[in-house]
Amino acid sequence: DQQVKQNSPSLSVQEGRISILNCDYTNSMFDYFLWYKKYPAEGPTFLISISSIKDKNEDGRFTVFLNKSAKHLSLHIVPSQPGDSAVYFCAARAGGFKTIFGAGTRLFVKA
Amino acid sequence: DAGVIQSPRHEVTEMGQEVTLRCKPISGHDYLFWYRQTMMRGLELLIYFNNNVPIDDSGMPEDRFSAKMPNASFSTLKIQPSEPRDSAVYFCASSPTGQLNEKLFFGSGTQLSVL
Numbered sequence: 001d002q003q004v005k006q007n008s009p010s011l012s013v014q015e016g017r018i019s020i021l022n023c024d025y026t027n028s029m030f031d032y033f034l035w036y037k038k039y040p041a042e043g044p045t046f047l048i049s050i051s052s053i054k055d056k057n058e059d060g061r062f063t064v065f066l067n068k069s070a071k072h073l074s075l076h077i078v079p080s081q082p083g084d085s086a087v088y089f090c091a092a093r094a095g096g097f098k099t100i101f102g103a104g105t106r107l108f109v110k111a
Numbered sequence: 112d113a114g115v116i117q118s119p120r121h122e123v124t125e126m127g128q129e130v131t132l133r134c135k136p137i138s139g140h141d142y143l144f145w146y147r148q149t150m151m152r153g154l155e156l157l158i159y160f161n162n163n164v165p166i167d168d169s170g171m172p173e174d175r176f177s178a179k180m181p182n183a184s185f186s187t188l189k190i191q192p193s194e195p196r197d198s199a200v201y202f203c204a205s206s207p208t209g210q211l212n213e214k215l216f217f218g219s220g221t222q223l224s225v226l
Binding site (some may be wrong): 001006009031032034036041042044045046049051090091093095096097098099100101102103104 | 144202211
């Protein structure tokens with residue numbers, strides 16, 4: 001039973017446009033959420049995070065939105081760049097450091 | 112900072128053979144995690160250690176899997192005997208203190224193929 005779900009295996013976006021990656025979770029005890037980015041043949045690297053007491057966190061071109069009532073979060077990338085093409089993992093924690101990841105969404109940014 | 116170091120990068124073996132994956136965490140990090148990445152399930156947490164002690168191994172799929180951390184700078188994940196369904200990318204990650212808002216630092220992974 002996957003507690004963190006990324007229902008879109010892939011997403012294709014034109015350079016300069018907005019990319020929106022979605023993530024749903026089932027465990028209401030999750031109180032911290034993270035996004036990781038992964039290039040081929042490399043390990044995931046941390047991108048951005050958000051605490052459950054917030055509904056938005058922004059870092060440059062990347063913004064994460066959290067809707068606790070819907071158990072949904074999203075990652076917005078504006079503007080999208082070809083270098084953003086990677087697999088994006090949504091992850092969540094429940095009061096500790098055991099991090100549960102989703103299956104990932106592969107983003108293609110076309111030049 | 113050398114980051115988390117995993118070896119080997121690629122491992123090809125035959126069904127029934129023993130496989131040992133190795134990890135050197137970042138110096139000073141107290142937490143070490145082993146993850147497995149598959150297409151269907153994404154990144155699955157297998158086991159994690161705090162100060163060399165296994166804390167949660169509920170993600171270890173079967174008794175064929177075992178993990179050890181004999182000291183702060185080395186951990187192994189062993190599969191014996193290996194099966195084709197074990198084919199995946201195995202990642203090791205570490206974090207300094209395990210606080211809620213702390214990020215994980217991942218190694219480059221070991222691509223395991225069991226024929």
